[in-house]
Amino acid sequence: MEGTVIVADDDRTIRTVLSQALTRAGARVRSTGTVSTLWRWIEEGEGDCVVTDVMMPDGDALDILPAIKRKRPDLPVIVMSAQNTVMTAIRATEVGAYEYVPKPFDLREVLSQVNKALNRQRRLYQPQEEEAAAAARAEDSQKLPLIGRSPAMQEVYRIMARLMITDLGVMIAGESGTGKELVARALHNFGQRKGGQFVAINMASIPPDMIETELFGTAATPGPDGAGKFEQAGGGTLFLDEVGDMPLDAQTRLLRVLQDGKFTRVGGRETLTADARIIAATHQDLRALVNEGKFREDLFYRLNIVPVRLPPLRDRLDDIPDLARHFLRQAEAEGLPRHLISKEALEILRKEQWPGNVRELENLMRRLAVLCPDEIISATVVEQEIKARPSSSGAPQPDQGQRLGQAIEVHLKRYFDLHGDSLPPSGLYERILKEVELPLIALSLSATRGNQVKTADLLGINRNTLRKKIQELDISVTRGKKMM
CATH class of the missing domain: 1.10.10.60 (Homeodomain-like)
Incomplete structure (x- = not known):
């Protein structure tokens, strides 16, 4: 590793750890705990790469990043932050960060990013207009599009932040209830097409013989009333939810439109331009459907330009407290009574499996917001509500990983124990x-x-x-x- 790295962080321990690791790797290091010193060194031409925290005693490093990009556009700036929400990742990308690393960080990952920055010439993201970025942050400061600080969600945020400034097609994969439409809406709302419409269509909810009409419109109804989703999304984003449920004939026509950028309404002759960013989503394994002949391989590659996989809730259990509190605040904003939730109750929620993922947790929190008479939701109330869920049979719950036969054996043993000799x-x-x-x-x-x-x-x-x-x-x- 060759070159000089400026490390800026108000935490002396972090500065020491990074400085020692970078020095051992062969780099020269200058470290500081203030934004003012960081900026002075950059003005003086110091450093080939910067690794900086966001919040420091004398300012916010992201506030000076646009000035850094104007002064030294080729200087890569790696941003670290303990405020690791999707908004931080978006903001860092908007103002031109080379890379975003959430805290606590993996030291090997930071060293790898610095090494890439020092040894390879990179195309850097251009910063967005400061006024537009500020307006976007102000508009969404009270309502984050996604919640979660777990490592699994950090990877999602990082990919999303890079997709904001592109028009590439995206395929969002994940189990039902993981938030695929939320991701699609965030990509639209913070992307280049936010001035256009976000139009969603769920392929699983439309009769197969009506899908082409829904997508491309009908010439039998002239004017806007006959417009399909492609026309409605012109200049904006078209979200194709559960795309794996499309019949093959509709897949063929969709592929043709994606290739040519042109289409006609069903039964019509006038050629129209398809001007929409395509974001698709599925809970199915599309590669398996391709192998089975149920999904076109060429369409798969057209849609799957950039894949985004959303983790199930069971893989991000540490996000449950933030999610639960967020849903309670949402319920309060909608007019329901204000509620807090105890630590013991949150711990019970963390031990659940959540087959319905975030959506299931949201539904549970809304029920609690309606039904709980006390301001603080206790562990007892949560336990009772979980047992009363439609998915709960009241029978003893099998241990995680228990086979079906073992679970049935538990059920039958309890049955025989209860009845004794009076079967x-x-x-x-x-x-x-x-x-x-x-x-x-x-x-x-x-x-x-x-x-x-x-x-x-x-x-x-x-x-x-x-x-x-x-x-x-x-x-x-x-x-x-x-x-x-």
Whole structure:
């Protein structure tokens, strides 16, 4: 590692650790704990790379970053911050940071970034207009588009920050309830097309024969009333949610539009220009669908230019306290009573598995905001509400990683222990089969959003058999929505 690195941080320990590590790696180091000294050294032409904290006693390093970029546009500035929200990452990118590293940082990662900055000539991001950046920050300072400080979310923020200043297509993958539309809206609201419309369409909720009309409009209805989503999103962003549910013929036409940038309304002749940034999302494995012949490979690569994978809530449990408090504040802003939540209650929330991810947590917090009579939500109240959730059967919960057979064994043992010698004369076999069959089919339908063809394929049974089971078990089917 060759070159001089300026380290700016008001924490003496951090300065020492970075200085020693960089020196061992071969770099020359100058360190300071103030913004004023940092700026003076930069004016004097010192340093080949800067590693700086955001908040220091005499100012905010991000406030002087635009001036640094004007004075020395080729000087890479690596920004570190303990205020590691998505807004910090966005702000750092807006004002021209070379890289953003959240605290606590991985020393090897910082050294790697410095090494890249010193040894490779890079194209640097151009800073946004200061007034526009300030307006965007003021507009969204009270409502962050995403919540979470976990390492998993930091990686998402970093990718998002780099995507803000591009028009590239994005594919957002993640389980249901992880916040895919929130990410898409944030990319639009803080991106180059924020002046246009954000238009969303959920492929799973539209009958297959209507998807092309929804996307491209119909010539049978002239004027704006016949416009499809592509026209409505002109100059803005088109969000294709659950794109894996598109039928193949609609996939073919979408691919043609993405290749040519032109389209016509269904039944029409007039050629229109497709001027929308495309952001797609799915909870499915599109590569697997490609291998199965259910999704076009060429369309996959057109949409998957930049992949963004959202972590499930079980992989970011440390974010639960921030999320829970955020949802309670949202509920209060909407007119519900003010609530706080105890540390013990938060610890209970952290121990849950959350198959419905952030959406499930949000729904629970809203219920608590409505139902809890006390200002402080206690651990007892949270426990009661979790047990009363529709997904909770009241039976003993199996340990994490426990196999289905072991879970059923626990259930049956409890059943026999309760009844002792007074067991019912018959019918237990059929009853147990029904208790397993009902949630299996219901949850499979929920996972496929009510698509019975996909559900039958998933279960490996005949479609007629599935219809019969749905009737026998009295299962409600709603196309396009999660049902449990």
